[in-house]
Amino acid sequence: MIELLYFIAIILVIGVVVQVSRVYELVHVLKGGGSKDIVVTEDEGRWNGIIYILYGLGFFGAYVWLYIDYAPFFLPVAASEHGIEIDRLLDFNFAMINIVFVITIALLFYFPIKYYFRKGRKALWYPDNHRAEIVLTIIPSVAMIFVIVWGLKTWNSIFSEPAENAIKMELYARQFDWTARYAGEDGQLGDFNYRLIGGMNALGLKADDSKVQDDVLVRGEFHLPVNRAVDFAFRSQEVIHSAYMPHFRAQMNCVPGMTTRFNFVPNKTTEEMREITGDPEFDFILLCNKICGVAHYNMQMKIIVESQEDYDAWIAEQETVAEQEIFADLESDKRALPDGALLAAGK
Numbered sequence: 225m226i227e228l229l230y231f232i233a234i235i236l237v238i239g240v241v242v243q244v245s246r247v248y249e250l251v252h253v254l255k256g257g258g259s260k261d262i263v264v265t266e267d268e269g270r271w272n273g274i275i276y277i278l279y280g281l282g283f284f285g286a287y288v289w290l291y292i293d294y295a296p297f298f299l300p301v302a303a304s305e306h307g308i309e310i311d312r313l314l315d316f317n318f319a320m321i322n323i324v325f326v327i328t329i330a331l332l333f334y335f336p337i338k339y340y341f342r343k344g345r346k347a348l349w350y351p352d353n354h355r356a357e358i359v360l361t362i363i364p365s366v367a368m369i370f371v372i373v374w375g376l377k378t379w380n381s382i383f384s385e386p387a388e389n390a391i392k393m394e395l396y397a398r399q400f401d402w403t404a405r406y407a408g409e410d411g412q413l414g415d416f417n418y419r420l421i422g423g424m425n426a427l428g429l430k431a432d433d434s435k436v437q438d439d440v441l442v443r444g445e446f447h448l449p450v451n452r453a454v455d456f457a458f459r460s461q462e463v464i465h466s467a468y469m470p471h472f473r474a475q476m477n478c479v480p481g482m483t484t485r486f487n488f489v490p491n492k493t494t495e496e497m498r499e500i501t502g503d504p505e506f507d508f509i510l511l512c513n514k515i516c517g518v519a520h521y522n523m524q525m526k527i528i529v530e531s532q533e534d535y536d537a538w539i540a541e542q543e544t545v546a547e548q549e550i551f552a553d554l555e556s557d558k559r560a561l562p563d564g565a566l567l568a569a570g571k
């Protein structure tokens with residue numbers, strides 16, 4: 225609140241300064257000095273240039289400081305195969321943007337001191353230069369085409385079909401948690417229908433589908449084996465959520481009424497990332513990246529990437545749909561609500 229008052233005070237002070245300078249100009253005109261009389265002197269021009277240089281130094285200082293100050297918040301190295309490609313593409317874009325930015329802004333601050341008004345010096349009349357225009361059109365165009373082609377190639381490789389031995393799983397979003405469903409022993413995700421959502425069956429799974437019973441449902445955290453493709457399907461119960469796994473450079477919207485897909489290969493285990501980041505507490509995370517309601521901020525799930533053996537041991541311990549008896553209360557209680565609390569409490 226106090227910041228808002230400061231802000232309003234600053235705006236008012238600026239307003240007062242502008243008004244006073246206007247009054248000053250008007251008084252000057254009324255005293256007989258016409259507008260012709262208001263001419264910038266050499267001194268004023270030089271000072272103007274000096275102030276520009278000082279401001280420019282402060283500006284670039286802040287620019288460097290922000291990069292350094294925010295460095296701890298940058299994501300660590302990508303933990304998926306395609307993530308490395310995405311980072312390379314982004315790094316190239318940032319390098320280009322920063323180079324052009326520094327050159328153009330530096331010139332902007334330098335020119336007022338270089339070309340400030342001196343008596344007797346005439347400005348050069350330089351209306352156009354076709355060669356310069358052609359060069360300055362072609363260079364950015366080539367750079368743009370290069371980035372677009374590179375981007376499209378990267379996009380195509382990211383959205384290619386997953387490998388044959390990919391793990392099939394589903395991330396199911398609802399206000400405000402995630403459920404991960406693994407395909408189970410048959411390697412196929414069972415069928416679903418939104419009309420069946422209710423009670424323990426928050427995902428609307430079909431009890432009579434033979435592929436459903438061996439599916440594995442987990443909440444809180446899910447595991448993935450390293451260096452093996454994961455073929456994700458995403459669904460949502462009610463509003464648009466977005467499955468965001470920043471360390472794997474992966475994000476996909478979860479849209480009610482349709483299934484979206486994404487696949488990637490995690491290439492670093494949780495343990496390896498803990499060493500890389502120097503943070504023994506580090507964990508991969510799945511977040512919701514769409515503001516989907518009041519508890520959106522807390523919609524997350526831990527992801528553990530580990531060796532194939534550890535993964536196999538973990539998945540063997542998890543309960544299947546059959547073991548969780550998610551259809552039991554639906555049979556007996558027709559009033560079962562499509563409410564998140566029931567699955568949480570029932571599990």
Ligand SMILES: [Cu+2]
Binds near residue numbers: 397464465515523
């Ligand atoms: Cu959400």
